[in-house]
Amino acid sequence: MTDLRYPLGPMPTPPHLTPEERAAALQALRTLPEALRAAVSGLTGPQLDTPYRPGGWTVRQVVHHVADSHLNAFARVKLALTEDNPAVKPYEEGLWADLPDSRLPPEVSLTLLDALHTRLVAVLYGTPLEDTATWARPWTHPAQGRTYTLDTLLAMYAWHGQHHVAHITGLRGREGW
Ligand code: NI
Structure with missing residues (x-):
């Protein structure tokens, strides 16, 4: 029985990546906006308002959640690159997903993610793949109460986008959409 909540398995939090793993994760972040747009392409309003699993977020909420999450990712990456072991700000993702902006058309967050990922990827590509010291910034x-690295952020958010795309493509597969 597949766990509908974790179609790709749990979130990875590796302290360090190889240059090849960094390249693959950067590619996943670069292509996430188009992958998410393709995942929701052609869905009707009622389909967008269908939970991706029983009791889960709707497809619409999933799309807006990816934007919520990756806005935080962008801030965390820039904090890690510019401050000495910064504390990041946790947020209540479930409550964010219930705020009124999560009822907007998905295209609003898809457009936001296009611009956001252009900047997120640009800042990450600024660190050479072999620059172990920078990728280890805490x-x-x-x-x-745990300390992670820039590599961890890269791995977490590359996984995170694909994880939520898989929620939507999984639902479409099961529903025959
Ligand atoms: Ni998420």
Whole structure:
């Protein structure tokens, strides 16, 4: 039985990546906006308002959540690159997904993600793949009391976008959409 919540398995949090793994993760971030746009292409309003799994977010909420999350990712990357072991700001993703902007058309967040990922990828590509010291720059998650690295951020958010695309493509596959 597949876990509908984690179609790609749990979020990876590796402390360090190889240059090849960094290249693959950067490619995943670069292509995420188009992959998410393709995942929702042609869906009707009622389909967009269908939970991707029983009790889960709707497809519409999933799209807006990716934008919520990756706005935070962009801030976390820039904090990690510019401050000494910054504490990042956790946020209540479930409550964010219930705010009124999560009822907007998905295209609003798809457009936001186009621009956001252009900048996110540009800042990450600014660090050479072999620059181990920069990819090891630390940041701390205060709620977890754990310190991670820039590599961890790259791995987490490359996975995160694909994870939510898989929620939508999985639903479409099961529903025959
Ligand atoms: Ni998420």
